[in-house]
Amino acid sequence: MHELSIAEDLLEIVSRTAAEHNLTRVSRLRIVVGALGNVIPDALEFAFDVAGRGTVAEGARLDIVEVPVTVRCNACGAETVLDDFAFLCTECGSVDVTVLRGKELYLDSIEGD
Amino acid sequence: MAKIRLVEGVLKANDAIAEANARRLAEHGVRAFNLISSPGAGKTTLLERTLEHYAKPREHPLRIGVIEGDVATTRDAERIETFGVPVVQINTRGGCHLDANMVARALDELPLDALDALFIENVGNLVCPVSYKLGEDAVVAVLSIAEGQDKPAKYPALFRRASVMVLNKLDLVPHCDVDVDALVEETHKVNPQLEIVHASCRTGDGLEAWYAWLDKQLGATGV
Numbered sequence: 326m327h328e329l330s331i332a333e334d335l336l337e338i339v340s341r342t343a344a345e346h347n348l349t350r351v352s353r354l355r356i357v358v359g360a361l362g363n364v365i366p367d368a369l370e371f372a373f374d375v376a377g378r379g380t381v382a383e384g385a386r387l388d389i390v391e392v393p394v395t396v397r398c399n400a401c402g403a404e405t406v407l408d409d410f411a412f413l414c415t416e417c418g419s420v421d422v423t424v425l426r427g428k429e430l431y432l433d434s435i436e437g438d
Numbered sequence: 439m440a441k442i443r444l445v446e447g448v449l450k451a452n453d454a455i456a457e458a459n460a461r462r463l464a465e466h467g468v469r470a471f472n473l474i475s476s477p478g479a480g481k482t483t484l485l486e487r488t489l490e491h492y493a494k495p496r497e498h499p500l501r502i503g504v505i506e507g508d509v510a511t512t513r514d515a516e517r518i519e520t521f522g523v524p525v526v527q528i529n530t531r532g533g534c535h536l537d538a539n540m541v542a543r544a545l546d547e548l549p550l551d552a553l554d555a556l557f558i559e560n561v562g563n564l565v566c567p568v569s570y571k572l573g574e575d576a577v578v579a580v581l582s583i584a585e586g587q588d589k590p591a592k593y594p595a596l597f598r599r600a601s602v603m604v605l606n607k608l609d610l611v612p613h614c615d616v617d618v619d620a621l622v623e624e625t626h627k628v629n630p631q632l633e634i635v636h637a638s639c640r641t642g643d644g645l646e647a648w649y650a651w652l653d654k655q656l657g658a659t660g661v
Binding site: 330342409413 | 439440441442444445446447448449450451496523534535537565566568569570591594595626627628629630636
């Protein structure tokens with residue numbers, strides 16, 4: 326549900342950047358979303374489609390890059406990509422891990438004319 | 439066709455306001471706690487018990503303020519007002535979470551110089567509030583056992599971000615098909631460091647551990 330607020334924040338950044346670069350139309354956006362970011366790609370696309378009407382990014386295509394959670398073990402140093410949110414090292418079983426990736430939520434790039 | 443690289447955080451604007459809120463609270467010596475749970479897990483009841491506890495005569499009385507976040511109604515604020523503490527209600531009018539800007543406006547209405555602790559009761563929701571920093575010192579998760587033991591595994595982001603979890607409604611264990619040991623085990627798989635307080639806000643059982651956790655957090659303010 327908070328995808329709508331995220332879409333509005335995205336549009337704010339897109340509109341500002343388009344103005345700075347004299348773009349009159351933005352046709353494509355690349356967004357990076359970590360698995361811990363609580364963002365559902367389909368919901369974000371829908372929200373962006375609705376919120377973007379009448380803006381410089383109306384009808385723009387959203388490329389959403391999903392980043393899985395990767396942790397580094399503080400005991401043995403191994404890196405593990407999690408597929409089920411059990412925060413432990415698959416090498417040594419330690420639960421003392423640091424999240425390296427998976428919290429991302431940023432606008433990577435925009436394309437337009 | 440032009441391509442522009444940005445790498446700009448979508449929630450950067452919120453995070454900047456949250457940092458300003460945190461600085462403002464710190465300048466006034468106020469410790470802030472962001473309470474997140476599903477609707478009906480017991481956040482308001484936990485606050486009521488907490489206000490009762492700290493209203494008892496103490497050597498160093500704790501001065502508490504409350505921000506109540508809800509989609510609609512002022513019912514929670516009315517419950518809290520009966521304790522005679524400063525309370526501000528935020529109605530999000532459909533919004534599923536509090537954001538830092540809403541909290542910044544609420545801080546304008548609170549007597550920050552006359553407070554030691556601020557409890558921010560977020561909108562009941564295990565998902566969206568987790569993404570929005572408000573300027574709090576700690577996130578408090580409240581989970582009622584009736585919600586089932588799989589919730590920490592299903593909604594890991596909250597239980598990763600929280601510093602403490604109040605496992606509420608333990609008086610209902612005999613009536614629910616829930617394995618408390620399995621719930622704790624699942625929770626610690628998501629966050630091994632998470633402190634868990636086993637309690638019933640209805641009966642008051644187990645809340646001593648919650649007050650002890652709070653006292654430890656508030657130690658810096660000399661309470």
